[in-house]
Amino acid sequence: MTFKAEYIWIDGTAPTAKLRSKTKIITGAPAGLDALPLWGFDGSSTNQAEGHASDRVLKPVFSCPDPIRGGDDVLVLCEVLNTDMTPHASNTRAELAEVSARFAAQEPIFGIEQEYTFFDGTRPLGFPEGGYPAPQGGYYCGVGADEIFGREVVEAHLDHCLKAGLGISGINAEVMPGQWEFQVGPLAPLEVSDQLWVARWLLYRTAEDFKISATLDPKPVKGDWNGAGAHTNFSTKAMREGYDAIITACESLGEGSKPLDHVKNYGAGIDERLTGLHETAPWDEFTYGVSDRGASVRIPWQVEVDGKGYIEDRRPNANVDPYLVTRLMVDTCCTALEKAGQV
Template sequence: MAQILAPSTQWQMRITKTSPCATPITSKMWSSLVMKQTKKVAHSAKFRVMAVNSENGTINRVEDLLNLDITPFTDSIIAEYIWIGGTGIDVRSKSRTISKPVSHPSELPKWNYDGSSTGQAPGEDSEVILYPQAIFKDPFRGGNNILVVCDAYTPAGEPIPTNKRHRAAEIFSNPKVEAEIPWYGIEQEYTLLQTNVKWPLGWPVGGYPGPQGPYYCAAGADKSFGRDISDAHYKACIYAGINISGTNGEVMPGQWEYQVGPSVGIEAGDHIWASRYILERITEQAGVVLTLDPKPIEGDWNGAGCHTNYSTKSMREDGGFEVIKKAILNLSLRHKIHIEAYGEGNERRLTGKHETASINDFSWGVANRGCSIRVGRDTEKNGKGYLEDRRPASNMDPYVVTALLAESTLLWEPTLEAEALAAQKIALKV
C-alpha cells in the first residue's frame, strides 16, 4: 500500500435493506417453461438444463433460479455461515434461513457443525459451535442475504485450537491497545492455477513464460492472466462492505494482489477472511484454482506474501517516527516468535531474494523492500506515519499477525539489557 489513510468511522459492519436487483421469474415465464418442454434441450458434459424461447430470448431455468431475488416476496434471508477449517487456512461454509433481515451479528443464532469432518473434533464428540462475529452483504445471492464470519467453540464455550480470533479479540480489547486505535492495511497476494494441471494461469503446460519483468501491473493477453477474476473479486468485495482499497497484477505472471484497509483492530482479520472466502467462490465459478502458497513455483520467481502495514495513534501523531523506531526495536527482539506465526512454508519465500529479507535475520530500512520492516519515504519526511511488516506469508492468519503486532509493540516490554543490545545490532544493519 502506498499510504495509510483514515479508516471509515463505521467500524462495526451494519447491513441495510437493499433494493431488488434481479427480476424474479414471472408466472408467464413458468407457463412457457412448462408448456414448451418439447423444445430443444441444451446438453452439457456435466449436466443438462431445459432451454426455451420467450419474448426475452432464451431462458436458462437454472440460471434464472440462481438470479431469483426473494426480497419482494418474503422477509426471510439466507445467511452463509463461514468458518476456518482444521488446516487453519481453509474456509468452510453452510447456509441457513433467518426469518428476517439483521443488522448486527448479535441478532443471529449460534449454530454447529461436524468438527470430525473438518479435522477439528473427534468422531465420538464431533459437535463444534459457531459464534457469529461479523456480517457482510452476500454478493452471490444479493438482496438482504448475508455472509457471516464466525469463530468456533466447544459446547462448553471454550475456543477450539484453530480459533485464533478469540485470542486476537482479547488483545484488541486491552485498554492500552484500544487507546492506540491500531490501524492495519493488509496486502493479500495470491496465485491462480489451471484446474487440471495445477500450473499458473497463462503459463504453457509443462513450460515457463518469459522471465519476470513485463507482468507487474501490466496489460495485454501475453502479460496479464486472470484480470476478470481480480475485477470480479474487487467489485464483489465493495458490494459486500469489505474495506478493499485496491488491486494490481503482481510480478509473477498469474499472480495478483488486493489490499484491505485501513481497518481498525479485529476488523482487519474479519475483512481479510471474508475477502478470501469471496475469492474462493469466484475462482470456483471461473473454474480456476486459488492457492495462497507462499512460493508456488520454485526458482527465479517471486513468492506470495501478505505484507501488513501497521500504525498506532502515537505513530500517526507528531514525533511518531521515534515511536515507530521503538516498535521496530521490539519487533527485532521477537523476530523468531513472529516468524513462527507468519505462515507455513514461509522459509521457501524469505530467502533474501525476490524482494524479501532472509528469514534468519531481522532488518529495517526506509523504502527498502529487501528488509523485514520497511518504512516509507513520507513517514521519514513527515516524522510520523506507519511501518510495513514484509515478513508475513500469503497464507498467514490475519487474526494472528495483527494481534501479534499489537502485542509486541504495545503490551510487551523488553529488558533494558536486551533493548540496548538490539539497538546496537539494528544500528549496524541500517
C-alpha cells in the same frame, strides 16, 4: 419471509487452516449481527473434533451483504466454540480480541496486502503447457493479454468485496504471471482480520465461477519466481504523530527472540519464501530500513520525510492467519511503546 445466511468459519487443518461454509435458511426479516443464531457443525470432518464428540458451535462475529446471491442474503463469519461456549483450540480470533482490547487506547490500525496466485488445473494461470513464460519483470502492474492473466476474475472479486461493504483499498497485478494482490484496510485489528477472511472466501468463491482456483501458497512456483506474501502495514496513534515511535516499533520487532517468535506464526513454508532473494529478507535474520524492500520491516520513504506514519512488516506469508499477525504486532509494538511512554 426468509433469507439465506452463508455461515463461514476457519477450520482446524494444519499447518494452514482452510475456509469452510454452509447455508442456513433463516425465517423472518433480516436483522443485525446480534440477532443471527448460533449454529453447529461436524468438527470431526474439519479437523476440529473426534468422532465420538464431534459437535462444534458457530458464533457469528461479522456479517455483510452477500454480493453473489444478492437480495437480503448475507455472509456470516463465525468463531468456532466448544459446546461449553469456550473458544475452540483453533479459534485464534479470541486471543486477538483480548490483546486488541488491552491496547485499544493506542488506536492500532492495519492495512494488509493479500497476494495470491491463480491456477488453471495444475498450472499457474498464464504459464504455457510444458514450459515457462518470459521471465518476471513486465507482469507487475502490467497491461495487455500477453502479460496479464485473470483480470476478469480480479475485477469480479473487487466488485463483490465492494458490494459486501468490505474495506478494500486497492488491487494490482503482481510480479509473476497469474499473481495478484488486493489490499484490506486501514482498519482496527479485529476488523481488518475479519474482513480479510471474508475477502479470501469471496476470492475462492468468485474464481469458482470462472473454473479456476486461487491459492495462498507462499511459493507456488519454485525457482526464480517471486513468492506470495501478505505485507502487513501497521501504526498506532503515536506512530502516526511522531518518528520516535516508528523507530521504537521497529526496534521492538527485532529484540531477543521476537523475530523468530513472529516468523514461526507468519505462515507455513516461510523459509521457502524468505530466502533473501525476490524482495525478501532471510527468514532467520531481522533488519529494518527506509524504502528497503529487502528488509524484514520497511519504513516507507514518505514516512521518513514526514516524520510520522506507519511501518510495513514484509515477512508474513500469503497464507498467514491475520488474527495471529495482528495480535503479535500489537502485543510486541504496543508493549514497547507503552514502556517507552510513547502512547
